[in-house]
């Protein structure tokens with residue numbers, strides 16, 4: 001089983017992504033690190049603890065990370081999408097576990113340095129913690145076997161501004177450091193997440209499986225309502241769960257190796273990921289950029305795995 005760390009800001013789709021990892025025997029979730037993002041750090045850390053507890057896995061340590069972005073404060077959080085407390089207005093029972101006393105980067109560095117086999121890291125929030133790891137513990141960052149990032153967009157524009165996707169826009173300087181590093185990175189952006197819609201019928205299937213599935217469906221309801229009101233769609237885009245699927249089953253998305261430049265200017269393009277499609281050789285920092293996905297298969301996998309949580 002591949003050791004896995006999830007760096008996250010739960011977040012409705014983050015919660016689903018964590019549950020998906022717990023339902024997947026290919027990976028061994030060893031650590032959850034939290035980062036400011038959808039809502040503030042204290043709340044996302046509490047949410048991560050509660051989601052793990054929901055699945056009976058309060059043994060997985062949760063270490064709190066960056067409270068804010070590296071250079072410029074994040075302009076806006078996403079409480080209007082995820083609910084003010086981040087989990088779609090659902091109040092999960094508190095976990096008996098407390099956060100790990102170590103800061104996220106310390107916990108992550110220690111785990112990476114101690115692991116005899118390569119660790120996969122799924123980063124599904126702003127990239128602040130990963131940038132800090134690169135700056136403070138470069139020797140540990142080098143040990144990451146695979147980094148799967150939910151963020152950015154190669155050709156679909158943005159979701160939070162015309163140019164930028166939320167996670168990259170929340171800390172563009174951090175994203176520039178990560179995409180400019182030699183960590184083997186896959187970028188799972190809006191090009192593949194937006195077409196991957198979890199239909200209400202799929203949600204109903206895992207809701208019927210038992211109490212965990214039912215709670216996951218309740219958390220999703222706010223997202224379903226937001227998608228219907230904002231985009232007129234009958235189903236939801238669970239960005240982070242697709243990134244986790246790629247972390248669990250490499251090759252879920254088709255990628256092309258390209259250099260990715262992040263716009264860190266303060267203008268209208270801030271947070272945009274500029275994917276270099278020129279016919280030049282990619283640099284050592286090039287990223288595996290997701291361009292295509294079999295959305296139906298990915299959604300089926302997610303529904304099947306979530307329904308399994310109540311069985312095993």
Ligand code: BDR
Pocket residue numbers: 011012013014038078081124125150159165166167239240
């Ligand atoms: C990303 O933004 C957040 O709101 C979601 O959790 C996801 O990580 C999608 O743009």
Ligand code: CA
Pocket residue numbers: 008009010011013014037038124125240
């Ligand atoms: Ca997220």
